[in-house]
Structure formats: C-alpha cells, structure tokens
Amino acid sequence: MSQPKYLTGDKAAIQEFLDRFDVFLFDCDGVLWSGDHLFPKVPETLDMLRKAGKQLVFVTNNSTKSRADYKKKFDKMGIEAKVEEVFGSSYSAAVYIARILALPPPKNKVFVVGETGIEQELDAESVPYIGGTDPAFRRDMTPDDFAGLANGSALDPDVGIVLTGLDFHINYLKMATAHQYLQRGAKFLATNIDSSLPMSHALFPGAGSTGAGIRYAAGADPVALGKPSQAMMEAIEGKFHFDKARTCMVGDRLNTDIKFGIEGKLGGTLAVLTGVNKKEDFLREGSEVVPMAYVDVLGDLVA
Numbered sequence: 402m403s404q405p406k407y408l409t410g411d412k413a414a415i416q417e418f419l420d421r422f423d424v425f426l427f428d429c430d431g432v433l434w435s436g437d438h439l440f441p442k443v444p445e446t447l448d449m450l451r452k453a454g455k456q457l458v459f460v461t462n463n464s465t466k467s468r469a470d471y472k473k474k475f476d477k478m479g480i481e482a483k484v485e486e487v488f489g490s491s492y493s494a495a496v497y498i499a500r501i502l503a504l505p506p507p508k509n510k511v512f513v514v515g516e517t518g519i520e521q522e523l524d525a526e527s528v529p530y531i532g533g534t535d536p537a538f539r540r541d542m543t544p545d546d547f548a549g550l551a552n553g554s555a556l557d558p559d560v561g562i563v564l565t566g567l568d569f570h571i572n573y574l575k576m577a578t579a580h581q582y583l584q585r586g587a588k589f590l591a592t593n594i595d596s597s598l599p600m601s602h603a604l605f606p607g608a609g610s611t612g613a614g615i616r617y618a619a620g621a622d623p624v625a626l627g628k629p630s631q632a633m634m635e636a637i638e639g640k641f642h643f644d645k646a647r648t649c650m651v652g653d654r655l656n657t658d659i660k661f662g663i664e665g666k667l668g669g670t671l672a673v674l675t676g677v678n679k680k681e682d683f684l685r686e687g688s689e690v691v692p693m694a695y696v697d698v699l700g701d702l703v704a
C-alpha cells in the first residue's frame with residue numbers, strides 16, 4: 402500500500418492533486434464543520450474549486466437533517482451550495498425504500514428510530530411512517546406498553562420496515578417497539594452505522610451506537626444504506642453521472658468516507674484531520690484503509 406501524500410503547505414503538490422479531478426464528493430461532519438462550528442476557510446476552499454470548474458456533491462451520513470435542512474445550514478454558514486448538490490443518508494434510505502425495496506401497501510409503512518431528516522425525506526418519497534419525532538414515543542415505558550407490545554395491540558399492522566438513524570432521543574420504548582416489529586418479520590434498515598459523531602471538536606455516540614440496542618436485542622444487523630455502502634455510490638452516480646476516475650472523495654472517517662471512495666473505485670481520496678480519524682490511524686503499518694492524500698484542515702487547499 403503506497404504512502405499517502407501529505408499536501409498541507411505544499412502548493413505544487415496541492416495543485417497537482419486538484420488537477421487530477423473534476424468532481425469532489427465532500428463529507429460534512431468533521432470536514433466542513435464540527436456541529437455548528439465551521440472550520441477555517443471552508444467557503445473560500447469550495448469557492449476556489451467552483452471557480453476552477455469543479456463539480457461539488459455533499460455526501461453526508463448524518464440522517465438527522467434533510468437536504469432542505471442542509472441547504473439552510475449551508476446558507477447560515479455562508480457556504481454557496483444548491484439543495485440538489487446534497488446527498489444525505491436519510492435521502493438515500495428514502496429512495497431505497499420507495500424505489501428499490503418498494504414493498505406493496507399496506508405493509509410498506511416504516512417504524513422510524515431517528516430524527517426529522519428521515520421523516521422529511523420519507524414524506525418527499527410518499528412513504529408512510531410512524532415513530533421518529535412523534536412525542537408519543539418520547540416517554541418512559543409503562544406496564545401497559547409491555548402488554549400492548551407483547552399482544553400486538555400497541556403495534557401498527559402495516560409496519561413492514563424498521564429504519565434506524567442517529568437518534569438524540571433514543572429510549573427503551575422505541576427499542577422495544579422496534580424489536581417487536583423485527584420479531585414479526587419487519588425488514589431491518591439503517592441510514593448509517595457510524596459508531597461516533599464529531600461535534601464541538603469531540604466525539605459523541607453516533608447512529609450505530611444509538612441503534613446498537615435494537616441490533617443486539619434482535620440479534621440481527623440492519624442493511625446500512627449510508628457510506629461506505631456502494632448502494633449509495635450507485636445512487637449518487639446515477640444522479641450526477643460523473644467519471645469515477647476523475648472523482649475524489651474527501652472525508653474525515655476511514656471506515657466510511659475513505660473506504661467509500663476506495664471501494665467505489667474513485668480516482669482518489671483525501672483525508673482531512675479535523676474529525677474522527679488521526680493520521681496515525683492510516684500511517685501505521687498494516688492499516689487497511691489508506692487515503693491517497695491528506696491535509697490537516699480542508700482550508701489548507703487554499704492556504
């Protein structure tokens with residue numbers, strides 16, 4: 402495995418690297434921002450790439466927001482971006498459910514364990530759902546809940562899918578309800594299974610962690626539809642029609658972003674050290690996932 406190229410501070414190497422690509426797939430959390438904190442020179446870097454005629458696509462595993470929500474966040478942070486350029490795992494999951502899985506009604510309803518981003522994208526694809534941000538599920542479990550879930554009277558017979566994503570309101574009632582649907586044969590999907598979430602320059606439990614209790618109880622793994630799933634790559638390629646050899650994936654996480662680019666046979670991958678993984682994680686002997694190049698912060702590309 403060839404050593405990744407360190408680009409920070411090397412103008413000629415940066416230019417040589419950028420000239421190899423026409424399309425950049427950008428991860429968001431840990432690359433553009435850490436929660437509501439925008440990393441330095443991110444708008445300038447994206448502007449520079451646009452002015453150089455590059456196509457930009459924002460590919461995030463964060464399912465708590467819809468594409469429309471991301472457009473608002475980009476606007477708030479002074480980043481020029483179109484909603485059509487956003488490809489989130491909540492959108493990826495909604496498209497998969499509506500157009501690929503396409504279960505016949507009425508048993509095509511989704512029990513959502515996650516936030517509004519998933520609900521909005523399911524609405525956009527006219528997929529029925531329950532759970533999610535419904536306050537009826539944001540409470541403690543009662544003895545009646547145990548009885549109602551066990552005898553099925555508290556369950557919706559039309560639920561045929563359980564979909565988990567990052568859930569900041571995970572609780573026992575949601576886990577128990579999802580578990581009952583899975584025991585009754587519902588399909589098990591996840592927007593993504595990232596173990597951690599980079600926020601406020603620290604790491605917090607990610608979607609994989611908030612969904613872990615359901616996985617363990619059910620003794621089953623969900624079909625994960627976010628990075629590094631190549632189902633997501635095919636969907637993005639199908640939408641943006643780019644030449645993979647002239648495309649680069651930019652990300653902070655090896656086992657999602659960089660793996661996504663490598664397994665997707667993209668022309669290149671660029672690691673940014675402002676999120677989950679540190680350079681030691683891919684420079685050490687025997688690292689399985691190694692990016693083509695790396696920078697300390699994304700803004701180094703315009704420094």
Ligand SMILES: O=C(O)[C@H](O)[C@H](O)COP(=O)(O)O
Binds near residue numbers: 430593608
């Ligand atoms: O737990 C999660 O969902 C992830 O940490 C978060 O979604 C990562 O988002 P990304 O880095 O793909 O933008």
Ligand SMILES: [Mg+2]
Binds near residue numbers: 431432653654676
């Ligand atoms: Mg990230």
